[in-house]
Amino acid sequence: MxxxxxxxxxxxxxxxxxxxxxxxxxxxxxxxxxxxxxxxxxPGKAQLFKTIVMDGFQEISDRIRSVMESDLTLEEQIQRIITHNLDLFLESRGFAHIVFNELSNGIEQDVLEELKGLKEGYIDFLAGVLEEGCKDGVLRSINCRLAAAGIVGLLDSSCNYYISHPDALNRDDLEQFLYTIITTGLFKINV
Amino acid sequence: MxxxxxxxxxxxxxxxxxxxxxxxxxxxxxxxxxxxxxxxxxPGKAQLFKTIVMDGFQEISDRIRSVMESDLTLEEQIQRIITHNLDLFLESRGFAHIVFNELSNGIEQDVLEELKGLKEGYIDFLAGVLEEGCKDGVLRSINCRLAAAGIVGLLDSSCNYYISHPDALNRDDLEQFLYTIITTGLFKINV
Amino acid sequence: MxxxxxxxxxxxxxxxxxxxxxxxxxxxxxxxxxxxxxxxxxPGKAQLFKTIVMDGFQEISDRIRSVMESDLTLEEQIQRIITHNLDLFLESRGFAHIVFNELSNGIEQDVLEELKGLKEGYIDFLAGVLEEGCKDGVLRSINCRLAAAGIVGLLDSSCNYYISHPDALNRDDLEQFLYTIITTGLFKINV
Amino acid sequence: MxxxxxxxxxxxxxxxxxxxxxxxxxxxxxxxxxxxxxxxxxPGKAQLFKTIVMDGFQEISDRIRSVMESDLTLEEQIQRIITHNLDLFLESRGFAHIVFNELSNGIEQDVLEELKGLKEGYIDFLAGVLEEGCKDGVLRSINCRLAAAGIVGLLDSSCNYYISHPDALNRDDLEQFLYTIITTGLFKINV
DNA sequence: GATGAATGAGACTTCATTCAT
DNA sequence: TATGAATGAAGTCTCATTCAT
The missing domain is CATH 1.10.10.60 (Homeodomain-like)
Incomplete structure (x- = not known):
């Protein structure tokens, strides 16, 4: 069709x-x-774009929601979320990047608002996962929404690097790296 | 003039x-x-843009280089680098964002190459700092360039959040958060 | 249907x-x-338009023809014609305006010709009424077709004013004004 | 230029x-x-149009104002106004017609408002002339703005007829006709 | 050094019309 | 008798760039 x-x-x-x-x-x-x-x-270019973005968000949200509903440990949940995010970002690379980074300006205002809403919704969603971890005492006491926003940037940026340097590392390395830095940071020994 | x-x-x-x-x-x-x-x-729009970007990189590189040449501990160096980066990103917000994120596509090819080179150069520069830490046994053994790329994304994204949610946290919180997640991650207890 | x-x-x-x-x-x-x-x-937009216009002309012609066939005085006939015209113009205002005024240009040539023919036919029809009055010595000796054309413009324009200034006058005032100016003009004393 | x-x-x-x-x-x-x-x-099509229209109004207003400031009788003033209007309508025929008749719809709202304002201003201007005549007792007691609006339509429509039937009458006939119908109407004997 | 009128390729969008079903 | 997806010509407007002064 x-x-x-x-x-x-x-x-x-x-x-x-x-x-x-x-x-x-x-x-x-x-x-x-x-x-x-x-x-x-x-109706127009902006709405065409919006449609695609919404579809994409729908899909990743669905995938991640299934992770949430399972009774995995937080560690496993984070691992899975990273995997799903990477799937999304790598499958339709460029596109995810546009949504999360390019669209600061210069698009019909109303559509831009909606897209920002979607983005925020997704960040809230991730923040919710982190919040759980805080309550359970597994995670440090941090601003979860800030952390979620930061993680999305980390993911996006890392994917960009991975794509433009395909010989430097493989997908598993990438996933492992992200899990490590997100959960335990760069330092060898943490107090 | x-x-x-x-x-x-x-x-x-x-x-x-x-x-x-x-x-x-x-x-x-x-x-x-x-x-x-x-x-x-x-000569044209792209070159005007390039000029500005190069100036900006020059400035931040200068600032950070002065950090490197001092005999601070790695912890302090990282702290300072975060601070300087935040200064840059927050001072000319929007602009830094464009350089690091918007310019994946759609600009004169030759200028784009040069800009990518600058970006890579900056990432290499940060990677160098991390490399030191690895050698000294302070940092985990990771792909330092990947880590540097990821950190830039993390910084950019966190700044965006900070700017659009001025009431949710203050500059010190932001800096503290970044230092924490970069160095020790989200988990409370690390092995 | x-x-x-x-x-x-x-x-x-x-x-x-x-x-x-x-x-x-x-x-x-x-x-x-x-x-x-x-x-x-x-067959197309122009023909759809033409169909509607012809129907409209048919209707007003029918109404006015009934006036003509009666044995009213010329004064009464003119009064009735004004009334019927006003009915038409006010009932489907906008539409009558388009027919009489908007369609000077920019429509399929052949359809435009037909519509012009209809308009001319209507003007001839009114001119015929005036001609009678001339023959009977009731009206001045004027170019009746010119007068008919002018009167249509006068009616249209007055209706427009009436519609956009509903508080300035009522329907009876309008009718009275039109009868006066058409028959005896603006001057108080005529020789 | x-x-x-x-x-x-x-x-x-x-x-x-x-x-x-x-x-x-x-x-x-x-x-x-x-x-x-x-x-x-x-800036755009509508504004280009507006510019031209305003120039045209300026010109005719200037011409007519000079008539007003003279110490002619009302009869002579009306005669002159008809002449000037005819000049305008015939010189840039089509254009005047557009301004007075075509622009009911489908043009940028703000420009349309301005043009309507100009049209109203012109009608007010004519109405002012008629008002004088009423005060002086030369003209019947009528709604002067309605009369002015009607006269504009009469002029426009008559011009249209004149232009499309160049053999049926000459310019002097047209002027004479308009003066007659406006001042003394169609009836031979007026009470 | 600096200007600003002029350009033209190319962007988004509209809409009367066609045609297979 | 009716449909509605699909078309493509034509329209308005943007903007980086050029050039004579």
């Missing part, structure tokens, strides 16, 4: 060029539909 | 709108010079 | 937005039919 | 096709400037 082709093409083109440099022309070309078809299925 | 006015205005406008949505018109207006003057001093 | 729903919706939408800004989309939406249905019943 | 060429071309193109069907492309082509040049001198 056209709509699916458009979505697939849009993910690809947005990822490739970022939001602003992605053109509706190129998306249409890539989806092998006429330009007008984009506007038949979506 | 015109050139200085342009640079000051450009920093402001790029920070405000991001690279793509910043227009040469607005920069000229903000600098109170004619549009042609921009092209008298700089 | 679909066709009737379309006509009703089209009158409404054309009146609201004028010919050029009225979209087939909105007409279909308003008529609660699919867009394709419009093209099932009418 | 480009700006003048644009204005001249715009008057021509708007008159030819009406507001909605006039395209910026055609105006640029007709003015022999690049499309971008239009936007260098004017």
């Amino acid at each position: 056209s709509k699916d082709k458009i979505i697939a093409a849009a993910i690809h083109v947005f990822s490739e060029h970022g939001y602003h440099r992605a053109s509706m022309d190129e998306i249409a070309l890539s989806a092998q539909v006429a330009k007008g078809t984009l506007y038949y299925h979506f | 015109s050139k200085d006015k342009i640079i000051a205005a450009a920093i402001h406008v790029f920070s405000e709108h991001g690279y793509h949505r910043a227009s040469m018109d607005e920069i000229a207006l903000s600098a109170q010079v004619a549009k042609g003057t921009l092209y008298y001093h700089f | 679909s066709k009737d729903k379309i006509i009703a919706a089209a009158i409404h939408v054309f009146s609201e937005h004028g010919y050029h800004r009225a979209s087939m989309d909105e007409i279909a939406l308003s008529a609660q039919v699919a867009k394709g249905t419009l093209y099932y019943h009418f | 480009s700006k003048d060429k644009i204005i001249a071309a715009a008057i021509h193109v708007f008159s030819e096709h009406g507001y909605h069907r006039a395209s910026m492309d055609e105006i640029a082509l007709s003015a022999q400037v690049a499309k971008g040049t239009l936007y260098y001198h004017f």
Whole structure:
């Protein structure tokens, strides 16, 4: 169906060029539909983008929620969350990056608000996981939302490095590194 | 002088709108010079941007290098590096964000390469600090460049959170949090 | 029936937005039919418009013709014609305005010709009434078609004023004013 | 200068096709400037249109004001006003028609408001002339603004007829007709 | 050194129309 | 009889860049 082709093409083109440099022309070309078809299925560029982002958030939220509902230990939960996040970020690299980092400015205000809301919602969601750990006395007493926000940046940035230096490390190394730094930091001995 | 006015205005406008949505018109207006003057001093938009970025990197590198040359302990060095980075990120917020995050795509290829080189150089620089710590046996044995890249993302993301939630925490909290998570992670007891 | 729903919706939408800004989309939406249905019943936008206009002319012609066939005095006939015209203009204001004023340009040439023909026909019709008055010596010797054309503009323009200044006068005032100016002009004493 | 060429071309193109069907492309082509040049001198289509209209109103107001300041009789004043209006309407026919009749809908709201204001201002201006006549007892006691609005429609519509039937009458006939109907109406004998 | 009018490629969007079902 | 997905030409507007002064 056209709509699916458009979505697939849009993910690809947005990822490739970022939001602003992605053109509706190129998306249409890539989806092998006429330009007008984009506007038949979506009101505009910003809304097309939003649709894709929301789908992505939905998916990762679903995956992570299943982790939460299991009776894994916190350590295992964190491990799984890192894995799922990495899946998302690596699968549709570029796209996740746009959502979490590129969109500070220059998009229709209302859509931007919604996207910020989604982002915040996701951070709250992660913060909730951390909060549990605090209550259980497993985690240090920290500002959980700040920690969640920081971790997302850490993940994004690490993925970027991993992708642009494919020979320097493999996926398992990356996952291991993230788990280590998040849980126990860089120092060998901690007091 | 015109050139200085342009640079000051450009920093402001790029920070405000991001690279793509910043227009040469607005920069000229903000600098109170004619549009042609921009092209008298700089070959084009990308090069103007590059100039500013290089200046910024120069400044932070200088500041941090002075830290390195002192004979502080690694703990203190890390503390100082966090502080300087935060200064940079918070002073010209928006701008640092653009450099580290927005510019994955959609800018003249050659300028983009140069900027990526600068970014990598900065990461190498941080990695060097960590490397020292590894050698000295203070830090875990990790991929230092990956860690440096990750930390930059962590810093950027945390700053963003701090800026958009000014009431949730103060600058000291932020600094403390970053030091803690970087050095000892989230877990209360580390082996 | 679909066709009737379309006509009703089209009158409404054309009146609201004028010919050029009225979209087939909105007409279909308003008529609660699919867009394709419009093209099932009418060859295109211009022809749909033409259909409606012809219906409207038919109706007013019928009404006025009944006036003509009666054996009223010319004074009474003019009074009635004003009343009927006002009915038409006020009932489907916007629409009458489009027909008489908006459509000078920018519509399919052949349809435009037909519409102009209808308009001329209506003016001829009014001119015929005036001609009678001339022959009977009741009216001044004037170019009756010019007078008819002028009167239509006078009516349209007055209606516009009446509609946008509902508090300044009532319907009877309007009718009285039109009768006065058409028959005896503005001057108090006429030779 | 480009700006003048644009204005001249715009008057021509708007008159030819009406507001909605006039395209910026055609105006640029007709003015022999690049499309971008239009936007260098004017913020957009609506504002370009507004500029032209305001110039036109300025001109006719100036002309008519000079009539008012003279010490002519009301009869002569009306005669002159008709003449000036006819000049305007016939010189830039199409254009005047657009301003007075086409612009009910479908133009940027704020510009439309301003144009309506101009139109109202002009009608008020004419109404002022009539008001004088009422006070002096020369004119019937009528709603002067309604009369002014009606007269504008009468003029516009008559001009249209005159232009499309150049063989049916000459300019003097037209002027004579308008003076007659406005001052003494159609009836031969008035009480 | 500095200007600003002019450019033109390219962006987003609209909408009358077609056609397979 | 009716549908609605799909089309593509055409429109408005943006903006980095050029160049004569």
